[in-house]
Amino acid sequence: MIVADQLSKIFRDKKRGLVRAVDRVSFTCQPGKIFGLLGANGAGKTTSLRMLGTLLEPTRGKATVAGFDVQSQPEEVRRHIGFLSNSTALYGRLTAREMLDYFGKLNAIEPAILARRTDELIERLEIGDFQHGRCDKLSTGQKQRVSIARSIIHQPPVMIFDEPTTGLDVMTSQIIMSFIEQCRDDGLTVVFSTHIMSEVERLCDEVAIVHRGKIAAQGTVDEIKTQTNQPVLENAFLKIAHDLDANQSSAQTEN
Numbered sequence: 310m311i312v313a314d315q316l317s318k319i320f321r322d323k324k325r326g327l328v329r330a331v332d333r334v335s336f337t338c339q340p341g342k343i344f345g346l347l348g349a350n351g352a353g354k355t356t357s358l359r360m361l362g363t364l365l366e367p368t369r370g371k372a373t374v375a376g377f378d379v380q381s382q383p384e385e386v387r388r389h390i391g392f393l394s395n396s397t398a399l400y401g402r403l404t405a406r407e408m409l410d411y412f413g414k415l416n417a418i419e420p421a422i423l424a425r426r427t428d429e430l431i432e433r434l435e436i437g438d439f440q441h442g443r444c445d446k447l448s449t450g451q452k453q454r455v456s457i458a459r460s461i462i463h464q465p466p467v468m469i470f471d472e473p474t475t476g477l478d479v480m481t482s483q484i485i486m487s488f489i490e491q492c493r494d495d496g497l498t499v500v501f502s503t504h505i506m507s508e509v510e511r512l513c514d515e516v517a518i519v520h521r522g523k524i525a526a527q528g529t530v531d532e533i534k535t536q537t538n539q540p541v542l543e544n545a546f547l548k549i550a551h552d553l554d555a556n557q558s559s560a561q562t563e564n
Contacts, residue, residue, distance in 0.1 A: 310337070310338065310339055310340060310373075310375065310376070310498055311336075311337065311338040311344070311361060311372070311373070311374050311375075311467060311498055311500060312337050312372060312373045313334055313335055313336050313337075313357070313361065313370070313372045314335050314370055314371050314372060315333045315334070315335055315369065315370035315371070316331055316333070316334045316335070316357060316360055316367050316369075316370035316371070316372055317329065317331055317332055317333055317334070317367060317368050317369040317370050318330045318331040318353075318356050318357075318360060318365060318367060318368050319368045329522050330353050330356045330522055331353045331356050331357050331360070331522045332353070332521075332522040332523045333369075333370065333523070334353070334357055334370075334517075334519070334522075334523070334524055335370075335524070336517050336524065336527065338498050338499070338500055338515075339498065340466070340496050340497065340498045341493060341494075341496045341497070341498075342493065342498065342499065342514045342515065343489065343490075343492075343493050343499040343500075343501055343512050343513050343514050343515075344499065344500050344501070344513065344514070344515050344516070344517070345500075345501050345502070345503065345508075345509050345512065345513030345515070345516040345517070346358070346500070346501070346502040346503075346516075346517055346519050347502075347503060347504065347506075347509050347513075347516050347517070347518050347519065347546065348502075348504060348518060348519035348520055349504055349520070349550075350504060352519045352520055352521065352522070353519050353521070353522040353523075354471070354472075354502040354519050355394070355471055355472075355502065356522075357502075357519070358392075358469050358471045358500065358502055360372065360379065361374055361379060361390075361469060361500065362374075362386070362387075362390060362392045362469055363379050363383040363386050363387055364392075366380060367379070367380065374386045374389065374390060374467055375389035375390070375465075375466050375467050375498075377389065388463075388465075389465050389466055389467055390465050390467045390468070390469055391460035391461040391463075391465045391467070391468045391469070392460060392469045392471075393456055393457055393460045393468070393469070393470050393471065393473050394471040394472065394473070395453070395471070395472050395473060395474075395475040395476060399444040399445075399452055399455060399456060399459070400444060401443065401444050401445030402443060402444075402445070403443070403444055404440065404441050404442060404443055404444070405431075405436055405439055405440045405441070405442060405444060405447070405451075405455045405458075406427065406431070406440045406441060408444060408455055408458075408459055409426075409427045409430065409431075409455075409458055409459060409462055410423065410427060412459045412462050412463075413426065413427065413462045413463070416462065416463035418462070418463060423462075426462060426464070427458075427462070430458040430461070430462065431458070433488065433491070434454045434455075434457060434458050434484060434488060435454065435484055436451075436454055436455060436458065439451050449476060449477065450477050450478055450480075450481030451481075453473065453477060453481065453485065454481070454484065454485070457473070457485065457488060461492075465497075466497060466498060467497065467498045467499075467500075468489075468492050468497050468498070468499050468500075469499075469500050470489060470499065470500070470501045470502070471502050472502055472503055472504070473485055473489075473501075474486065474503070474505070474508065486508065486511060486512060489501060489512055490512065493514075501513065506542045506543045506546065509530065509542065510530055510542055513530065514529070515527070515528065515529055516528070516529070516530060516533065518533065518546055518549050518550075520549065520550045520553050520554075521553065521554075523553070525549045525550065525552075525553045526545075526549045530542055533545050533549075537549060
């Protein structure tokens, strides 16, 4: 389970001064569910997920992941999550199979269990044809599949996917989305960020629309369509973003 409570992150920029990248974000994600963060680039999705993954420390607010506090128990949080972005690095000189073996050993998985787990992930993510290829020679889509396998080799109860299909071809994207669905079916807690509407409609049990660092709307896809009186998610998203911008502009004018 993931619980984010009023998470905020403020950066200091030389030109812009204080930048509130994430502003009092709160949500809960349950086991066996996919919770989506939907927003344009720069909306605050990645910053939110990096705080949950202990890669960034919150300026304010708190969060727990698998029952562990992200600030006071970061090592336990990292043991219980798999974190995947569209830029997760691989060691170029290792083959795909060697990568999984290496990270399995880092997580102290017993050799016999690791061998079975590696074979299972190679089959599920269709890595077999290039399992003995060096990572620096793999295509972008092949690298992403290896990155997913690497992130879940230790069977964590929580998976965080940060725009995992960006820049990938349709076939690879389908493999990855099917894998995310399987994570949910296996009872994992899944948080998934994207700016692609079709991915949200296919994958997410609940979604939060993030705009300018804030959660502007939250609910199921159907609930968000109903709230905005829009039959298409993309139109609902645009209406919510427009209304939030209009309200902020009005407030600034009054001040």
